[in-house]
Structure formats: structure tokens, C-alpha cells
Amino acid sequence: MTVHHHTIRVRYGESDQMGVAHHAAYVSWFEECRIEMMRSLGSSYRDLESQGVLMPVVELKVRYRRSLCFDDLASFATTAHSTGPSRIVFTTVVSHGEEVCAEASVTVAATTRDGRPQRIPAALVSVLARQPADAPAPRTG
Amino acid sequence: MTVHHHTIRVRYGESDQMGVAHHAAYVSWFEECRIEMMRSLGSSYRDLESQGVLMPVVELKVRYRRSLCFDDLASFATTAHSTGPSRIVFTTVVSHGEEVCAEASVTVAATTRDGRPQRIPAALVSVLARQPADAPAPRTG
């Protein structure tokens, strides 16, 4: 199973008055992880969109375990598997040092620009096929 | 069961290049709904924080069904129930006209400023107690 590793430094504006990264900031980080994972697998999401393949988020689950703070360099480990001809589930574990900070599962659906479902491009499927069918269910479920 | 109703107009900057509201924007909207619901129940979250009661999000689940667009005036119906002495689950249904656009379930934990669990303030619990124990499970689960 391919695991994509990525790091993101928490921006100042992503902190809130609790003094920690606001929970909504993680959602954009997970998106960055998906896009970088696809890039690393040879599939530019930018190009996919320009070819008419959109991948809107249809489901989002996040479990927050420990806070991240401004300036922390967070580590993200992302895996992906398809759950049908037009859906991919990306699972990301966020950690800082030895600590797991959050876990997320984000489902995207391949659609046309009109919003109708379409098949995930073959090139991307072939890469995702490396994932076992019995990928562990996201712990956030 | 108390249902809190709220409306939010989608900001331009909340749109993305798909031409719809970005999925991360909803997360801040749900937060606004929780805070407005608490205010309507006589409990200012701002005051709670200044009294040392923080309510960080520990779990987030969102199911996106139909897109919202810039300038749409979205309707939010929020309910809440406690699931233990220090946890509240807020469930929000977002709609536009007759259409349900998204459903969310957000769990917050009452903590001290140091991050240790503490009991939800009695005044807030007594209000939440109006919720039936068998509140419907969030459909996003």
C-alpha cells in the first residue's frame, strides 16, 4: 500500500484564540495532502480538472486527538483506495513528533463539470489498485 | 427537542474554482451555528471561555449532498445533545430552498484552559437536557 508523506507548517492565521490550530484549517491541509499524493503518483489534479474530471468532497470525517500550534511542522501520512468506479477515500493521519494529532477520512467523487458521476481516470485507478481491497476502515467512522 | 434555525449567506471568498462553496467553509458555518444556538439558549460561548470553559472540537463528520454557491442564503437547523458529562454533539442540517445540501455532526468536549476535561456548565446541561436521550443519530455517522 502506498503511503504518501507530507509536511505542512501551521500558519499564524490558522491559529485561533485557544492558541492552537483551528479545526477548520486541517480540512485544507487534508486537501493539500490529497493533491500532493496524486502528484506523487503521476496524476496532477490541476490537469484532471482541465480535462473535465472534478473531484468534489462528498464526505469528511475528522477525529482531533491533540492540538497543533502555530509554527509546528506537522507530518501527514495519506493512503487512498477506491470504493466504487467513481469514489476514492483518502485516509490521513496527522502527527507531530511521536504524537498522533488527528485522523481523517475524506471521500471524493469523480464528476463531470455538470456534477454527474464519472469513472475515475484509468491511470489513477491503476495506481489506486495497489491498495488492498481490505484497507483498514478509517478510525474516525 | 430544541431546533435552532440560522441563515448564512455564502461569501465570495468561500467559493472555489469549481464555482461552489468550498467544503472547508461549511466547517466555520457549523461553528457559527453552535455559537448562535448557545446564545439563543442564554449561554454565551464567549463568556464561557472567559470563565475558563473551552469547547474544542474533537470530532467532525460532514456529508455533502448538493452544492451551495456564492450569494446563496443557506438555512441551518441545529440540534444538540450531551453524550457524557463533558461532551456535546451538535447536529446540523444545511438546506437551500427545498434541498438538503449537507448534514454534519460535530462533537465538542468541555475542557479547562489546560486541556483537561471538565463538566459542561450546569446551566447549559439543563438546557440540553431538553433533548431526548434517544436523539436520532446523525445521518453522517
Place this chain on the structure above:
Amino acid sequence: MTVHHHTIRVRYGESDQMGVAHHAAYVSWFEECRIEMMRSLGSSYRDLESQGVLMPVVELKVRYRRSLCFDDLASFATTAHSTGPSRIVFTTVVSHGEEVCAEASVTVAATTRDGRPQRIPAALVSVLARQPADAPAPRTG
């Protein structure tokens, strides 16, 4: 000179670890003010865009004087004047109670979808024409 008044409550996620509204949040508030001002003048920006008239921001100036905090209900007073056939300058003063918190001047340019300048729609110009030619220069200049 038409002054458009608007109020916005500071969202939790717009606070940062200084305990005040982050300076980038104001930029989206000014955008909301421009759009609401245009709506109040009978000109929906959403409709303008769908008719092919885009108004990207070409210049932004903000002077921050006093902080706003989460949950503050901020007041915005916005005026507008055209500075050529395709440019409008919106000037906004943000206040809370008796205090001025910030002043901004935002210049937008009417363009086609391809980014070429175009004339501001006549209906909008006629409204803006109510502004004196000698509108006070934004104090943030």
C-alpha cells in the same frame, strides 16, 4: 453621498492566538460589504458576474487601529466612487461602539472573463455618479 451600513459578527475561526480577529479576516469582510452595498443599490454582483462583468480587486489598503475580538458585532460604513470608466474605489470604516477599528480602501476593476478591462455597467455607474468627484481620499493611502 450614499453610505452603506452593514454589521458582521466576528467568527471564532477568525480569531488568532493574539486573541483578536486576524488581519486577513477583514479582507473578506470588506468584500462582503462591497457586495451588500451593490445589492442595496439594486446591482447584484452575482448577476453581474453571470453577465460577464467581473470585478477583481486590483488594490487593497487597510489601516488597523484597534482590535476586534471574537463575537464582537462590528459596524461597517462603506462609500464608493468611480475613478475612471472601469474602476471603482470602495472605502470602508470599521467601528465597534464608539471606536474606529480599521479603515480600508479597495479598488476593483471591471473586466471581462478573459481579464480585459471593460466599462462598469451603466446602471451601476449612474448610482455611483451620486458620489461627488471630490470624495475624500481614503485615509489609508
Place this chain on the structure above:
Amino acid sequence: MTVHHHTIRVRYGESDQMGVAHHAAYVSWFEECRIEMMRSLGSSYRDLESQGVLMPVVELKVRYRRSLCFDDLASFATTAHSTGPSRIVFTTVVSHGEEVCAEASVTVAATTRDGRPQRIPAALVSVLARQPADAPAPRTG
């Protein structure tokens, strides 16, 4: 004069329905540039804050020249000079390939946690002293 170079890839959520990076996104990018510049000069802003030196933004000027798009890898060149015992002006030019996309000038004020002005820490001043007194005025003025 020290010029700090930095690159940031435009996030999907930073795009808007014009299909380009939203103008508010730049404001957070400039902040990231300031913080990375300070780090490169041996001065962690995180540490400064924990020592009681805050640097809120008091003035912001941005001139937008060409759009940036999702997935663009933008280049940022930042310089800084002090304009008094407690103020620093950071000037940033954003480019993509050969094109200048935006120019910004951001003034920060060193303050105590209570918001009162204080002197910029000597270690930081000594680094900024490398800047000529006659640094070019930001072109966005």
C-alpha cells in the same frame, strides 16, 4: 540589503469562482513570508511571542497585477526595514515565472501582550539595520 526568498504553492481552497487565487489568500502568504524571513535571520516569531513581543499588523497595502492560479508555485521576495523603534515594514514582491503578480507592503508594530508599543528586540534590529535608511518606498503607496 537582505532579500528573503520563499515559495508557496497555491492551495485549492485559496482559489475562488473567478478561477484564480482569492485576494485575501495573499495576506496569509505575506505573513508566512515575514515569519520565514525572521526565522532565516535567526529570530523565531514564535519565540518572540512567547517572550511577550507581539507584532500585529497595523497597515497593509497590496497591488494585484496578475492572477495566480491553484497549483501555481509562486515566488516571494521579501525585504524589511525598521521605521522607528517599534515598527518594521516588510515589502514583498510575488512572482510566477517572469511575471510580477503582486506587490505588498505590510507594517507591523512591536507591542506588549497588552497592546502597548515596545522596542523591537535588539537582535532583530541589528539584522534589520543592514537595510539602508533610504529603502525604496513600496510601489503600492
